[in-house]
Amino acid sequence: MPAAPLEITNLSAGYGPTRVIEDISIIVPAGTRLAVLGRNGVGKTSLFATLAGQTRLHSGEIRLDGRVISRSPSAERARHGLGYVPQTRDIFPTLTVEENLFVGLKARPKSAVTEAYEMFPRLRERRSNLGGQLSGGEQQMLSTARAILGKPSVLLLDEPLEGLAPVICEELMAAFAALARSGEMTILLVEQRIQSALDFAERVVVLERGRIAWQGTPSELSGDQEAINRLLGVGGLH
Numbered sequence: 001m002p003a004a005p006l007e008i009t010n011l012s013a014g015y016g017p018t019r020v021i022e023d024i025s026i027i028v029p030a031g032t033r034l035a036v037l038g039r040n041g042v043g044k045t046s047l048f049a050t051l052a053g054q055t056r057l058h059s060g061e062i063r064l065d066g067r068v069i070s071r072s073p074s075a076e077r078a079r080h081g082l083g084y085v086p087q088t089r090d091i092f093p094t095l096t097v098e099e100n101l102f103v104g105l106k107a108r109p110k111s112a113v114t115e116a117y118e119m120f121p122r123l124r125e126r127r128s129n130l131g132g133q134l135s136g137g138e139q140q141m142l143s144t145a146r147a148i149l150g151k152p153s154v155l156l157l158d159e160p161l162e163g164l165a166p167v168i169c170e171e172l173m174a175a176f177a178a179l180a181r182s183g184e185m186t187i188l189l190v191e192q193r194i195q196s197a198l199d200f201a202e203r204v205v206v207l208e209r210g211r212i213a214w215q216g217t218p219s220e221l222s223g224d225q226e227a228i229n230r231l232l233g234v235g236g237l238h
């Protein structure tokens with residue numbers, strides 16, 4: 001599938017009666033790279049989980065490629081092109097790397113796993129290892145590769161760099177940049193490594209208590225020290 005636009009309109013959602021996403025509206029044109037930033041607990045994961053159909057929707061609408069998906073079950077959203085790599089890296093620990101990849105192929109032929117190995121050659125070396133035996137970085141590669149094999153038109157990446165060594169972070173960010181350049185995916189990235197996110201993205205939204213508190217371009221955010229201090233913490237860009 002080619003990259004698709006994602007339109008989020010007045011979205012409010014949460015867990016049971018609790019609302020943690022409050023009236024969020026974002027238009028993400030096809031092929032855009034959007035960074036979603038904010039301190040711990042502001043609702044970044046909940047926003048992605050809402051897009052993927054894993055929270056309770058209170059109000060609002062989500063359109064993927066013009067189609068309303070906000071009331072669709074998660075599996076149907078995935079079929080319509082939504083790829084989700086959760087913060088928890090949900091690989092199958094007792095399946096091999098290659099078996100994990102087969103799960104991501106859906107109806108595609110098994111030979112398509114080579115696309116994952118081209119993107120992450122390390123996974124080819126580890127193809128017979130169990131998912132649970134992989135390092136954190138390899139698990140992230142596997143989790144990402146599995147989502148990409150499903151050829152999503154919109155890809156959600158939730159803190160893919162969390163806990164990883166700098167050299168692995170660079171490898172992953174290079175892979176995401178290559179995907180974005182292919183023009184086949186709209187990519188939404190949540191990251192605590194602010195500078196990596198700003199280097200990658202074309203647009204940025206910053207959340208605070210479940211709402212959009214700031215939006216603009218990476219260079220506008222880099223130049224807005226007040227917003228950085230207030231919304232992202234005293235550490236500034238790193």
Ligand SMILES: Nc1ncnc2c1ncn2[C@@H]1O[C@H](COP(=O)(O)OP(=O)(O)OP(=O)(O)O)[C@@H](O)[C@H]1O
Pocket residue numbers: 015020038039040041042043044045046047087
């Ligand atoms: N399954 C859940 N049930 C109830 N409340 C939840 C659940 N998951 C998250 N929350 C609450 O929703 C709010 C937003 O959490 P969320 O995980 O979306 O934040 P986040 O921005 O992704 O944080 P982090 O940077 O730590 O990953 C928090 O108050 C959190 O406690």
Ligand SMILES: [Mg+2]
Pocket residue numbers: 044045046087158
């Ligand atoms: Mg999170």
